[in-house]
Amino acid sequence: MPRHEYLYGQTLPQLEALCNRLEMPRFAAKQIARWLYDKHATTIEAMSDLSARHRALLAETYEVGLTAPEKVSISTDGTKKYLYRTSQNHFIESAYIPDGDRATLCISSQAGCRMGCRFCATGRQGLQHSLSTNEILNQIESLPERERLTNVVFMGMGEPLDNLDSLLPALEVLTSAWGFGWSPTRITVSTAGVASRLERFLEATQVHLAVSLHNPFPHERAEIMPIEKAWPIREVVEILRRYDFTHQRRVSFEYIVMSGLNDSPRHIRELCRLLDGIKCRINLIRFHKIPGSPYFSPDDRAMIAFRDALTAKGIHTTIRTSRGEDIQAACGLLSTAQNEAAQF
Ligand SMILES: C[S@@+](CC[C@H](N)C(=O)[O-])C[C@H]1O[C@@H](n2cnc3c(N)ncnc32)[C@H](O)[C@@H]1O
Numbered sequence: 223m224p225r226h227e228y229l230y231g232q233t234l235p236q237l238e239a240l241c242n243r244l245e246m247p248r249f250a251a252k253q254i255a256r257w258l259y260d261k262h263a264t265t266i267e268a269m270s271d272l273s274a275r276h277r278a279l280l281a282e283t284y285e286v287g288l289t290a291p292e293k294v295s296i297s298t299d300g301t302k303k304y305l306y307r308t309s310q311n312h313f314i315e316s317a318y319i320p321d322g323d324r325a326t327l328c329i330s331s332q333a334g335c336r337m338g339c340r341f342c343a344t345g346r347q348g349l350q351h352s353l354s355t356n357e358i359l360n361q362i363e364s365l366p367e368r369e370r371l372t373n374v375v376f377m378g379m380g381e382p383l384d385n386l387d388s389l390l391p392a393l394e395v396l397t398s399a400w401g402f403g404w405s406p407t408r409i410t411v412s413t414a415g416v417a418s419r420l421e422r423f424l425e426a427t428q429v430h431l432a433v434s435l436h437n438p439f440p441h442e443r444a445e446i447m448p449i450e451k452a453w454p455i456r457e458v459v460e461i462l463r464r465y466d467f468t469h470q471r472r473v474s475f476e477y478i479v480m481s482g483l484n485d486s487p488r489h490i491r492e493l494c495r496l497l498d499g500i501k502c503r504i505n506l507i508r509f510h511k512i513p514g515s516p517y518f519s520p521d522d523r524a525m526i527a528f529r530d531a532l533t534a535k536g537i538h539t540t541i542r543t544s545r546g547e548d549i550q551a552a553c554g555l556l557s558t559a560q561n562e563a564a565q566f
């Protein structure tokens with residue numbers, strides 16, 4: 223029997239087209255959306271305001287399509303790392319990070335990544351699979367702590383702008399009144415800088431943007447981020463200059479501090495030149511060591527000194543707290559290569 227298609231992850235226009243195909247009334251699409259995204263129905267049978275005939279018709283081709291996580295690892299700091307299996311038997315991870323009255327979920331957009339950043343565990347896997355909209359949203363819907371979430375960041379495995387066709391509908395579900403109804407300011411998408419897709423992304427959504435910068439000098443950046451050769455950071459910054467980040471939507475630049483590599487006064491001067499005139503923030507991330515990498519993490523004093531030097535130059539700079547390092551849930555540590563080997 224062919225596998226059922228999934229309802230979860232479909233946008234309202236897609237549900238309307240589906241109802242049209244099945245000769246169901248147009249208003250049924252809104253009812254289905256409410257069952258999926260508001261009432262959290264896990265079966266078609268539970269959608270009790272659809273007629274029994276329409277439920278049976280739907281169930282011939284569709285199912286809701288939610289998948290519970292297969293494993294959870296819990297850090298001493300309260301961070302939880304969830305492992306989900308994708309439709310193609312790859313594994314992806316999400317990190318749930320509670321912090322006072324905030325709770326952030328860091329989600330994946332791909333299994334692996336083809337951008338090959340030298341410092342990133344996911345990059346070492348290469349690209350295995352770009353997640354469907356269903357698989358992106360399932361990380362949120364099937365999270366045991368779903369009701370406590372305040373924010374979602376696309377900073378897990380993969381490059382979100384390399385999977386725009388699944389990302390944009392997922393953001394539409396999260397921010398539409400017929401979907402989760404979230405404010406776009408609760409969501410941040412992080413990119414290594416896929417310039418060719420940036421405008422489409424910025425036009426289609428109002429969510430916050432984080433750009434992984436890590437070095438303001440093109441030739442030095444290219445050494446650690448091969449993407450620089452295809453889409454130079456200067457091109458990315460020029461595109462950003464055409465958009466307004468002075469109101470609700472924010473742009474920030476992520477900067478992994480690697481001792482002796484990108485933390486000199488020369489780097490500070492060039493960062494100021496590059497970002498001149500853009501209302502933004504720099505978010506410093508401590509480098510999380512991955513096996514065999516030739517880079518070094520700075521100590522707290524060096525991180526603070528770098529932050530203060532940037533702040534003194536007028537760039538609003540913060541230091542991101544490292545969370546879940548003991549369970550490899552911190553930035554850039556997500557990688558499921560070993561899990562996959564263990565499962566098969
Ligand atoms: C894993 S990426 C996913 C989102 C997107 N692909 C990107 O690069 O922005 C999220 C963030 O983790 C950072 N990161 C990757 N490896 C890291 C490491 N070993 N230590 C600290 N941060 C790391 C990335 O540079 C990026 O800023």
Ligand code: SF4
Nearest residue numbers: 335337339342345414
């Ligand atoms: S840092 Fe982001 S873009 Fe680079 S390899 Fe990792 S996931 Fe991909």
